[in-house]
Amino acid sequence: MNETIPDKATILDWLEEVKDPEVPVLSIIDLGIVRDIRLQDTDLEIVITPTYSGCPAMDMIATMIKMEMAAHGYPGARITTILSPAWTTDWMTEKGKQQLKEYGIAPPLPKQQGCDQRLFQEAAAVQCPRCGSYHTQRISEFGSTACKALYQCEDCREPFYFDCAISKVAFA
């Protein structure tokens, strides 16, 4: 057990080491799913929220947080999941959005569109993470995991993912 009690900034640094299992360049801090760190003496509680309800990575993320905290001397850290307020792409860090782009996944749109039920609308302009063109086409609204939609760039022909945990918010 640690002799000195760390501050929240230190715990945030530790959490930076916990990566999204589906997009391993992103830390859970950059993804914006850590909502609170509650620290009282040696009692540590970390509050997280899922990007979408069916996210199968949530149990794994909770385990990874526990292991990371245990490695720093907090084997008893508790993980609490909350649903409200619901996650939005606004909670992603700028660093996270940049990392997502470098990884080859189009980052979230700058402007969210609210709850739009118009049918057969043009897919929102998504920027190609490879060449930067907005001349892209949506191939499928759903991709290989429940959080990715499939796009292709009409200019450089690169096929790429648009993060759908993100697009569900942006398009829905």
Next chain:
Amino acid sequence: MKALIDYTLHLADNTLILAQRNAEWCGHGPVLEQDIAITNITLDLVGQSRSFYQYAALLLNNGSTEDSLAYLRTEREYKNCLLMELPRGDWAQTILRQFFNSAYQYYLYQYLQQYNDPQLSAIAEKSIKEVSYHLRWSSEWVIRLGDGTEESHERMVQALQTLWPYTGEMFIPAPYETELGIDLAAMQVSWQLKIKAVLEEATLDVPEKIFMQQGGKAGIHSEHLGFLLTDLQYMQRTYPGCEW
């Protein structure tokens, strides 16, 4: 408290049973993208059902868990609407049922966001983002198939005939919904307007008022649910407590 538990289980069962039906398409969809789409929707529904089961387990406070509620309750204890347990049928029937359900969930979750129970509100707030996506996708497919080829149109007409008598139950209040004051009448009006608009664009006739089947919300099910649960619960029934 009993009414709130029963209602939460009803919401959980609706989403789980429809998810199980949709999951039957995994690897069998008509084209790859739509196979992936329907199974992605399934995953969202399973996620929503887990939130409801976890809440029900918390309210029950008797050692139940999300898993015991899903895997160890019998047919009569399940409270899903009959619509969710009907066989998947062909792609037209699967799409139409998903559309009926997504439209229902869309107005239901809008309502529950304002409802006087913080956890049900939170689950609804989280889930409506996913449901909006499902509703748009399924609406577009109802229109493509209804206003598509002669065969796709005919299959949608058949699906409509098969499913329509099961759509009324969603809005016939069960005793637990009455006790909690859930306003199904307002939801029904919104639902009917949405259905009418999409069916008309799909060149499909909105069915006449007919006798509506019911029973699922009270645990009285069709013969289909038992077979579905046999599949769903097989592992836990055969190897109690097994984990992987």
